[in-house]
Every structure is written in C-alpha cells, then in structure tokens.
Amino acid sequence: MTNSPAATTAATRLQTSRLDPADAALRHRQPAGEPWLAELRAGQTVRIVDLEGNQAADVLFYNRHDVAEHYSATDTLLQQGGIYLTTGSVLVSSAGRPMLTIVADTCGRHDTLGGACAAESNTVRYALQKKFMHSCRDNYLLAMARADIGLTKRDLVPNINFFMNVPVTPEGGLQFADGVSGPGKYVELRAEMDLWMLVSNCPQLNNPCNAYNPTPVEFIVWNAEPATA
Amino acid sequence: MHSTHTDTITNTITIDSPVDAIAHWRRFAPELPEASVAWSETVPGGGHWSWRVSRGTSLRFSALGERANCAVVLYAAHDRLERYSMPDTCKALHTAHFSRGHVLMSDMGRAMASFTTDTLGWHDPFGGLLDAQRMLQKYGEQRYAQHRNAMYRSGRDGLLVEIGKYGLAARDLGVPVNLFSKVAVDAEGRFAFDTGRQVQGTSVELRCEMDLIVAVSTAPHPLDPRPGYAPGKVGIAAWRSGPAPAQDFCRGFRPECARALHNADVFALS
Numbered sequence: 001m002t003n004s005p006a007a008t009t010a011a012t013r014l015q016t017s018r019l020d021p022a023d024a025a026l027r028h029r030q031p032a033g034e035p036w037l038a039e040l041r042a043g044q045t046v047r048i049v050d051l052e053g054n055q056a057a058d059v060l061f062y063n064r065h066d067v068a069e070h071y072s073a074t075d076t077l078l079q080q081g082g083i084y085l086t087t088g089s090v091l092v093s094s095a096g097r098p099m100l101t102i103v104a105d106t107c108g109r110h111d112t113l114g115g116a117c118a119a120e121s122n123t124v125r126y127a128l129q130k131k132f133m134h135s136c137r138d139n140y141l142l143a144m145a146r147a148d149i150g151l152t153k154r155d156l157v158p159n160i161n162f163f164m165n166v167p168v169t170p171e172g173g174l175q176f177a178d179g180v181s182g183p184g185k186y187v188e189l190r191a192e193m194d195l196w197m198l199v200s201n202c203p204q205l206n207n208p209c210n211a212y213n214p215t216p217v218e219f220i221v222w223n224a225e226p227a228t229a
Numbered sequence: 230m231h232s233t234h235t236d237t238i239t240n241t242i243t244i245d246s247p248v249d250a251i252a253h254w255r256r257f258a259p260e261l262p263e264a265s266v267a268w269s270e271t272v273p274g275g276g277h278w279s280w281r282v283s284r285g286t287s288l289r290f291s292a293l294g295e296r297a298n299c300a301v302v303l304y305a306a307h308d309r310l311e312r313y314s315m316p317d318t319c320k321a322l323h324t325a326h327f328s329r330g331h332v333l334m335s336d337m338g339r340a341m342a343s344f345t346t347d348t349l350g351w352h353d354p355f356g357g358l359l360d361a362q363r364m365l366q367k368y369g370e371q372r373y374a375q376h377r378n379a380m381y382r383s384g385r386d387g388l389l390v391e392i393g394k395y396g397l398a399a400r401d402l403g404v405p406v407n408l409f410s411k412v413a414v415d416a417e418g419r420f421a422f423d424t425g426r427q428v429q430g431t432s433v434e435l436r437c438e439m440d441l442i443v444a445v446s447t448a449p450h451p452l453d454p455r456p457g458y459a460p461g462k463v464g465i466a467a468w469r470s471g472p473a474p475a476q477d478f479c480r481g482f483r484p485e486c487a488r489a490l491h492n493a494d495v496f497a498l499s
Contacts, residue, residue, distance in 0.1 A: 011416065068398070068400040070400065074355065074356040074357055077357075077420070078357045078451055078452070081419055081420055082414070082418040082419040082420055083355075083418045083420070084418040094399065094400065094402075096362060113315075113325075113355075115314065115316020115320055116316070118336065118338070120336070120337045120338030120339075120492075121317040121320070121321065122338075123338050123488060124317070124321045124334060124485050124489045124492065125321045127488075128488060128491070128492075137336075153310050154310055155400060156336070157403070158404060159316075167414075167418075168325040168414035168418075169325075170413065170414075170415075172324060172325045172326030172413070173324060173325060174320070174322075174323050174324055174325045175323070
C-alpha cells in the first residue's frame with residue numbers, strides 16, 4: 001500500500017506568457033558554457049529562453065539580503081509533493097519561504113534532482129581523464145569569487161536544471177531522458193523576494209542530452225507591472 | 230575513587246565499577262565479530278547523534294521499530310566543506326533509491342560510504358526532512374515542559390543540533406539519506422511514501438571510505454502519512470571492517486562506483 005500526500009504537482013503544465021520582450025527591462029544573451037550572476041528584484045519576472053533547444057541552464061537563487069538563505073530543492077519538492085518543476089511550482093528557500101513562482105512554461109518540465117556538473121563528478125561519471133574539462137561548478141565558483149558577496153562553495157547546494165528532463169522510474173531508476181525542450185521554448189519566473197540568480201550555462205560535453213553541443217540561452221527581465229489606477 | 234588496589238609500579242588501578250557501555254549490538258547485530266565492534270547505540274525514535282568515524286569502519290543500522298526512519302548526513306572529517314552530494318551520487322548511479330552496491334559520493338568525486346549490506350532493498354535519497362512547522366501541522370505540539378523526553382523533535386532540528394557541534398550551520402545542512410524509508414514517484418512525478426513494507430528487523434550497512442563526520446536523526450520521514458508521532462528506534466553499531474578490498478562488491482557494482490572508490494583510495498594514500 002502506498003499513500004500520496006496532497007500533491008499539487010504535475011508532470012507537465014504548459015502555459016504561455018503574455019509578456020512582450022519589447023517591454024523588457026533587460027535582455028541578456030548568455031553564451032554557451034559561461035557563468036553569470038544577476039540581481040532580481042521582488043516583483044520582477046525573468047524568462048529563460050532555450051534558444052537552440054535542449055540546453056541545460058543550471059541556476060541557483062539566494063536571498064540578496066541574506067545569502068545564507070538559498071534555494072532548497074528538497075523543501076521545494078516536499079511542499080509540492082513531487083519532482084517536476086513546471087507552471088505553478090513555487091521555489092522554496094532553505095528557510096521555507098517562497099523565492100520565485102513559475103508563471104509560464106512552454107517546455108513543461110524542469111529538473112532539480114540532477115545537480116550541476118563538476119570536474120570531480122565528471123571523473124566518476126565518465127572517466128578519470130575528463131577532469132580538466134569545464135563544468136558548471138567551476139563556473140559557479142568563479143562567479144562567486146568575482147562577485148565577492150559572501151557566497152562560497154558551502155552555498156553550492158542542489159540547483160535547478162532548466163530544460164532538463166530527468167524522470168524517475170517505478171523501479172527507482174533515475175533517467176536522463178531525451179529533452180522535452182526545443183528551440184525557443186521558455187520558462188518564466190516571478191521573483192517573490194530580492195534575489196541573486198547564479199547561472200551556469202552548462203558546458204558539459206560528455207552528455208548526449210544536449211547532443212554534445214552547448215548553446216546560448218537568453219534571459220529577459222520585466223519589471224513589476226505598475227498598479228493600474 | 231573506584232580503586233580497590235593501586236599498583237604504583239605500572240601506574241594502574243583495579244576498577245570495580247566499569248562504565249555503562251552496553252553492548253547494544255548483541256541484540257540487533259549479534260553476528261558481528263566481537264573483537265571488531267567499536268561501539269553501539271540504541272537511538273530512540275526522534276533522537277539524534279553524531280560521530281567521527283574513520284575510514285575502514287562500517288556502520289550497521291538496524292530498524293528496531295516498524296516506523297523507523299534514519300536521516301543521515303555525511304561530511305569529510307578533514308574538510309567539512311567536502312560533503313555528501315545527493316545529486317552527484319544519484320546522477321552517477323542513475324538511481325532514485327539506495328541499496329547494496331551503491332556508493333554515497335562527496336561533492337569532490339570521492340566515495341564517502343558504501344552500501345555493503347541491505348536486507349530491505351530501498352532507502353530514500355530524495356532527502357525530505359521533517360521541520361518544526363510540518364511537525365506541528367501533522368502531529369500537534371508536545372513540548373519539553375510537559376512531556377520531558379517524550380517531546381517531539383523534528384529531523385531538521387535534530388540534524389542542526391548535531392552539525393552545530395562541528396561548527397556547521399543551517400546553510401551547511403545538506404540533503405540527507407533517509408534510511409528505512411521508501412518514496413516512489415508516479416508517472417506524474419508525484420511522491421508516494423510506502424507504508425506497506427516490513428521495516429522492523431531489517432538492517433543496512435554503510436562502510437566509511439574516508440574519515441567522516443556522520444550525523445543522524447531518527448525523527449519521522451516528512452512524507453510518512455501515518456498518524457501520530459511514533460518513530461521507531463534504530464540500532465547503530467560501528468565495527469572495524471577495513472576499507473573496500475580490491476574485489477569489493479560495490480567496486481564491481483557499476484564503473485562509477487569503482488571510480489569514486491578509486492578517488493577515495495588515492496585520497497587516503499596522499
């Protein structure tokens with residue numbers, strides 16, 4: 001016998017956005033393989049666009065006023081009762097507070113179990129001789145070192161892999177399935193607090209998920225809509 | 230002074246009342262070789278503790294109650310910034326459950342501990358922890374002032390106490406392994422906690438592949454739907470097994486296990 005909690009999650013919840021990039025406050029094209037640390041203010045909406053398809057955008061969020069409060073994959077999954085991030089998912093912090101809400105999603109499914117690649121984990125997953133290849137966690141460390149805002153390796157907790165499809169089988173297997181994303185698909189999140197957004201546009205060259213070809217992604221940020229009188 | 234006789238030549242005394250170190254292991258793991266057992270404990274449900282454990286020591290965990298759950302977090306003793314990584318482990322092993330053969334890996338690509346024995350077959354890697362808010366919602370309030378040692382303690386608070394003993398804070402609390410719990414995932418991605426398994430009497434063993442700080446909490450799993458705060462006891466015994474031999478089952482289980490164990494072996498030599 002199994003018992004399900006009151007789950008609100010779904011495998012896929014497609015939702016398009018009515019926001020127009022022409023009204024955006026910021027458009028940022030993130031080159032393949034590189035890190036980016038950006039600020040988001042409460043009320044802003046950020047869209048991440050998978051420009052060429054099946055590119056993993058590895059992202060972490062921190063409370064900009066207390067970087068000890070980070071995105072928590074486990075608390076997020078526990079609160080929604082399931083593993084997939086999609087429209088309606090609330091990204092919860094390590095203090096149990098909402099950090100962002102996914103408000104639109106044309107991809108439909110994003111992963112937060114698979115983590116970010118590292119030189120060290122590449123030696124385990126692929127071969128010892130892969131250790132000098134580039135990785136997301138190197139990217140994170142470099143972005144944190146450059147920014148010097150109090151973030152260090154201890155803050156590299158399990159992240160979100162936007163556009164990654166990582167289903168769990170009934171037998172308890174973890175699959176790195178073919179992507180459900182494609183060129184131009186996007187996910188959109190509304191910030192519920194002031195945030196740091198730490199990005200690695202994944203440089204992994206050993207994984208068939210991205211056809212061994214990392215590509216750029218675009219970030220589009222809109223300011224909070226002014227209250228209409 | 231307990232001495233009845235002092236030998237001033239060898240500077241020794243005869244002690245007539247030894248410490249109350251009970252051989253708990255004889256009850257739940259009597260097959261362990263007596264000369265190899267370092268210590269053992271019976272952790273009450275909702276309890277928490279932590280240990281410094283050396284490479285080559287194995288930890289036997291036994292479920293002594295039907296609703297046993299044991300959340301485990303691991304840190305490298307030499308550098309507490311090196312810690313168990315759920316994503317690195319599950320990704321490398323392509324697994325969403327743990328059983329014999331699996332190797333728990335650090336964020337530095339090294340084996341921390343290996344599942345050498347398992348009579349249950351599925352331990353939960355998703356890492357849910359009962360926090361004070363969910364505990365209150367599910368079970369109500371039972372505080373120390375009225376209930377003394379029967380007070381409710383959440384898994385998160387228990388682990389925060391334990392890692393705090395080593396200078397680690399909430400931001401260092403990683404994703405635990407929940408021994409004795411099974412959380413399946415359906416086609417829609419929803420969690421389903423399995424209450425139908427016979428858990429009491431089962432055991433699982435973790436062989437430490439580096440010197441570790443091991444912290445545990447035996448509070449209920451946050452997805453356990455059964456009413457009432459009634460977590461089972463867990464027996465834990467540490468015994469000197471030696472590190473993974475060349476022909477080790479876990480090394481052969483998957484090439485990723487072999488490479489993680491290799492990385493731990495190289496580290497131990499340097």
